[in-house]
Amino acid sequence: MLIRDALLPEFDHETATTRKVLERVPEDKLDWTPHPKSWNTATLASHVANIPSWVKETLSRDSIDIGDPDGPKPEPNITSRKELLERFDRNVSAARAALAAAENETFMEPWSLLNGGQKMMTLPKVAVLRSWVFNHSVHHRAQLAMYLRLNNIPVPSIYGPSADENPF
Numbered sequence: 001m002l003i004r005d006a007l008l009p010e011f012d013h014e015t016a017t018t019r020k021v022l023e024r025v026p027e028d029k030l031d032w033t034p035h036p037k038s039w040n041t042a043t044l045a046s047h048v049a050n051i052p053s054w055v056k057e058t059l060s061r062d063s064i065d066i067g068d069p070d071g072p073k074p075e076p077n078i079t080s081r082k083e084l085l086e087r088f089d090r091n092v093s094a095a096r097a098a099l100a101a102a103e104n105e106t107f108m109e110p111w112s113l114l115n116g117g118q119k120m121m122t123l124p125k126v127a128v129l130r131s132w133v134f135n136h137s138v139h140h141r142a143q144l145a146m147y148l149r150l151n152n153i154p155v156p157s158i159y160g161p162s163a164d165e166n167p168f
Contacts, residue, residue: 003107003126004099011055011099014134015092018048018141020156021148022088027081029151042077044144049088050074051137055095058111058128059102067116099129 022045030042039047057064057072065071078084107126112119123131141158148155154164161168 003104004102007126007129008096008099010134011096014138015052015096017156017158018137019085019088019092021141021144021158022048022084023081024148024153024156025081025084025144026148026151026153029147030077030079032147032151034147034150041144041147042079044140044147045084046075046077046087048137048140048144049078049084049091051133051140052088052091052095054133054136055129056098058125058133059098059106061111062109063112063114065114065117067114067118 025041025045030045031040033040038044075087078087107129108124110122111125111128112122113132114120145155145158145162155162157165157167
């Protein structure tokens with residue numbers, strides 16, 4: 001079995017669910033934050049929309065240095081729901097294409113996270129995708145769902161019914 005054939009259904013399911021959450025981000029609450037230590041809604045939603053771009057970066061590179069001032073930078077915070085969804089859709093499309101084209105050998109190659117040239121961790125690319133990309137996205141999607149709840153915006157069904165939506 002090809003690794004991509006195991007990852008693609010999960011990727012499709014999770015990104016469809018994430019899009020449902022992003023569709024509900026309120027434009028009038030982009031500056032809202034639940035706590036002084038928390039990101040505001042625009043920053044968190046932008047991060048969620050950017051995470052799928054990490055799939056292509058992970059598969060096409062051997063490392064990323066988060067301490068490199070000349071390294072890749074995330075796109076700026078969104079300013080509208082339309083911009084948010086367009087960015088997410090663009091990143092999902094590129095990520096899905098990269099996943100669909102990857103061979104088993106690529107998934108097993110080592111990938112390293114660096115900070116200022118110092119190696120922080122090295123994992124096979126498939127493990128990076130599952131933990132630092134897929135799981136990371138789910139984590140922040142859950143945070144964003146809580147932002148919705150705290151602003152009295154209906155939370156979509158994610159892994160089953162929410163208090164606002166029952167798909168069964």
